[in-house]
Amino acid sequence: MSELLPAATPAPELKTDGMDRRGFCASAGFAAAIATLSGTAALARGKAPRPNIVYILADDLGWADLGHRGSDIRTPNIDKLAREGAQLEDFYVQPMCTPTRAALMTGRYPLRYGLQTAVIPAGGTYGLATDEYLLPQALSDVGYKTALVGKWHLGHYDTDFWPRQRGFQHFYGALIGEIDHFKHSSLGVVDWYRDNERLIEEGYDTELFGNEAVKLIGAHDKAVPLFLYLAFTAPHTPYQAPEAELAKYAHIQDPQRRAFAAMITAMDTQIGRVVAELEKRGMRDNTLIVFHSDNGGTRSKMFVGQEAVEGELPADNGPYREGKGTLFEGGVRVGAIANWKGRIKPAKLGGISHITDMLPTLAGLAGASLKNSKPLDGKDIWPLIAGGASPRTDVVLNVEPTQGSIREGKWKLVWLAPLPSSVMLFDLEADPSEKTDVSQQNPRIFADLQKRVIALATEMKPPLFMETAVSAVLALPPNMPAGLGEARPAARH
Numbered sequence: 350m351s352e353l354l355p356a357a358t359p360a361p362e363l364k365t366d367g368m369d370r371r372g373f374c375a376s377a378g379f380a381a382a383i384a385t386l387s388g389t390a391a392l393a394r395g396k397a398p399r400p401n402i403v404y405i406l407a408d409d410l411g412w413a414d415l416g417h418r419g420s421d422i423r424t425p426n427i428d429k430l431a432r433e434g435a436q437l438e439d440f441y442v443q444p445m446c447t448p449t450r451a452a453l454m455t456g457r458y459p460l461r462y463g464l465q466t467a468v469i470p471a472g473g474t475y476g477l478a479t480d481e482y483l484l485p486q487a488l489s490d491v492g493y494k495t496a497l498v499g500k501w502h503l504g505h506y507d508t509d510f511w512p513r514q515r516g517f518q519h520f521y522g523a524l525i526g527e528i529d530h531f532k533h534s535s536l537g538v539v540d541w542y543r544d545n546e547r548l549i550e551e552g553y554d555t556e557l558f559g560n561e562a563v564k565l566i567g568a569h570d571k572a573v574p575l576f577l578y579l580a581f582t583a584p585h586t587p588y589q590a591p592e593a594e595l596a597k598y599a600h601i602q603d604p605q606r607r608a609f610a611a612m613i614t615a616m617d618t619q620i621g622r623v624v625a626e627l628e629k630r631g632m633r634d635n636t637l638i639v640f641h642s643d644n645g646g647t648r649s650k651m652f653v654g655q656e657a658v659e660g661e662l663p664a665d666n667g668p669y670r671e672g673k674g675t676l677f678e679g680g681v682r683v684g685a686i687a688n689w690k691g692r693i694k695p696a697k698l699g700g701i702s703h704i705t706d707m708l709p710t711l712a713g714l715a716g717a718s719l720k721n722s723k724p725l726d727g728k729d730i731w732p733l734i735a736g737g738a739s740p741r742t743d744v745v746l747n748v749e750p751t752q753g754s755i756r757e758g759k760w761k762l763v764w765l766a767p768l769p770s771s772v773m774l775f776d777l778e779a780d781p782s783e784k785t786d787v788s789q790q791n792p793r794i795f796a797d798l799q800k801r802v803i804a805l806a807t808e809m810k811p812p813l814f815m816e817t818a819v820s821a822v823l824a825l826p827p828n829m830p831a832g833l834g835e836a837r838p839a840a841r842h
């Protein structure tokens with residue numbers, strides 16, 4: 350391994366109390382909270398006030414498509430979570446659905462296990478490697494009730510890839526990346542499950558997810574900590590919403606943007622119901638709520654999904670360049686909200702953080718062991734969320750055969766490899782919109798970051814998407830002119 354590589358953080362060495370010493374000391378808020386308990390022995394006895402975790406993901410939401418970021422799309426419930434929580438301004442994800450979700454589940458960059466390119470397509474036969482130790486497994490192993498409500502998108506071809514087999518004790522939702530929001534189907538095939546059973550149900554998916562989440566919280570045994578991963582399919586294509594939601598945006602002329610806005614407000618309404626149910630059950634004060642999008646809003650029709658979309662794309666990434674599928678800020682810098690009433694101070698916080706950081710951070714709060722994890726790329730960012738400095742100075746935004754990007758401090762390299770290739774360096778402090786390539790003025794950092802991309806490209810696992818796509822195309826029967834008819838025996842002469 351090259352010394353130029355960003356060092357993958359080894360899985361923390363764990364003490365018998367289930368927390369690593371460094372993470373424990375750094376987690377000032379957590380440490381204060383358990384100060385009245387008799388030290389780490391209390392943790393071992395399971396008496397620590399481990400939080401419930403409600404992790405809410407939006408799908409293809411643009412950075413600026415929220416009320417508190419200036420949008421005319423109404424999101425009062427998300428805005429309240431932001432206003433009363435920590436807003437991580439420099440929080441990054443991967444540029445598409447599957448890699449982001451994989452990074453959340455593993456705490457490891459997707460280039461480590463071949464999910465760095467594109468998404469698992471409906472026809473894909475691969476999934477997130479089953480030898481990875483996932484967040485719900487870690488939380489289950491220390492007594493959490495774990496539930497996925499919403500979209501999985503980490504493998505559907507083999508039941509071994511399904512969420513119930515990966516640490517979730519309960520699953521309700523869709524396995525594939527894009528569904529019709531009313532028919533719950535992907536390319537005509539129903540993709541809607543409760544646990545391991547496929548089912549047919551009436552209703553708008555966003556509202557059904559809200560119903561399920563509220564029901565789970567309502568019936569939850571409060572003696573057990575809850576991990577609810579609520580992964581909405583909004584506002585991913587197809588742009589569809591119930592009439593009552595569309596009517597709220599009758600003033601928007603473009604029907605596509607009207608539906609897009611209605612989808613986001615419908616999701617916000619369900620988030621409001623979830624928070625209200627937590628309050629009703631007396632769980633709110635001991636619940637960490639996280640919210641962010643899985644990637645930036647779609648600004649290129651190449652990344653819009655399975656069906657063509659006519660007209661102007663509705664997502665807005667504000668000041669950030671381009672969107673979903675790209676490594677520019679519009680594709681990967683989504684910002685995150687972390688809200689925990691009485692425990693996390695309201696603040697807008699700079700400092701680099703990444704989706705891989707969530708696994709060690711949540712495991713730290715839960716007292717979960719990560720000794721079964723492979724070497725982590727994520728870092729425990731509780732110190733940042735608590736108002737201090739980020740433990741990160743850099744982040745690998747992705748490395749794959751066609752592109753790569755690393756941010757180090759204020760510098761960001763974006764390397765687009767397909768010919769004619771281009772390599773750019775941006776100073777994000779002076780130029781967050783990535784308008785001016787400053788590589789010529791900063792040759793040393795430019796060269797260093799390129800070396801790191803090459804080193805990672807050398808050691809990465811080849812993308813499973815590319816292997817699958819090439820094999821699938823090579824296995825297709827010949828495509829011949831229509832109406833050619835059956836081959837007949839040759840006439841005798």
Ligand SMILES: [Ca+2]
Pocket residue numbers: 408409445446585643644
């Ligand atoms: Ca997405």
